[in-house]
């Protein structure tokens with residue numbers, strides 16, 4: 001028993017030594033032969049042998065990499081071909097996109113040429129080499145779709161501790177956010193853009209409740225208050241008609257006041273058209289409410305009813321008054337109670353394309 005186990009031990013030691021020797025030999029071979037047989041595609045071009053692949057295999061999205069080329073003589077792999085970085089060009093192709101890469105001779109490694117490229121999308125990449133090696137014309141495409149070098153893989157598997165940080169994931173998240181912002185803007189009023197003149201009305205050129213854009217002038221605008229006072233400090237600060245510059249004039253902007261949900265108010269004003277052509281008020285929006293629509297109050301069978309209207313004619317050289325019991329701009333789903341002394345922003349859109357932005361004070365009805 002004892003002798004047998006000693007023999008066994010010796011055999012194991014011999015095998016281990018053999019394995020180590022084999023590993024050392026293999027490592028030395030790999031170090032001496034940087035042109036890898038795998039993960040690169042080799043081709044004979046005239047008297048030359050060319051191998052193309054990724055510098056780092058497998059290739060991952062967002063990880064610094066780049067195609068590389070090894071060039072040697074076909075009949076003697078130890079004879080490296082130098083100077084090809086001056087006569088060859090390389091471009092990378094992904095889908096319908098193409099990019100030229102700068103080809104450099106690898107440092108202290110004759111016959112080895114490298115580029116820098118960080119792939120940003122998973123999938124197949126094609127490397128296109130053109131120009132000359134010596135006197136041999138070259139126009140060759142190497143694609144990962146052929147399976148001889150790595151298809152770029154998503155980096156999700158190798159990221160830690162956060163697994164969702166590759167460029168593609170981030171871009172899709174940004175695109176989602178953009179779409180959400182666009183949807184939010186659209187729900188207030190599509191393509192609302194303040195004109196230069198209208199913006200000027202925001203800067204204090206016009207007193208609160210009035211504005212001018214093109215040949216249109218608005219005066220006497222006010223919004224009906226929905227509460228006598230508000231408890232929040234923001235509302236208190238805005239009391240007394242002070243418009244705090246760029247600060248939101250109402251606590252609405254902070255979205256904290258839930259008590260105003262579903263509440264409505266109305267804005268009244270006078271629109272004067274100094275121009276020679278008629279115009280129409282076709283839309284409105286306000287920072288104080290989720291929607292602002294044109295309404296008309298009609299008395300039917302002694303009962304006052306409000307109906308929504310699509311537009312309101314503003315005759316040439318004439319004026320229209322929006323007043324209680326008649327036309328008004330209905331604010332629906334207020335973001336917060338409207339308190340006397342606050343100032344809200346109102347955007348008016350006209351059929352002529354004129355857009356006017358005004359500051360509208362809140363008053364008790």
Ligand SMILES: [Cu+2]
Pocket residue numbers: 266295296306328329330
């Ligand atoms: Cu109404």
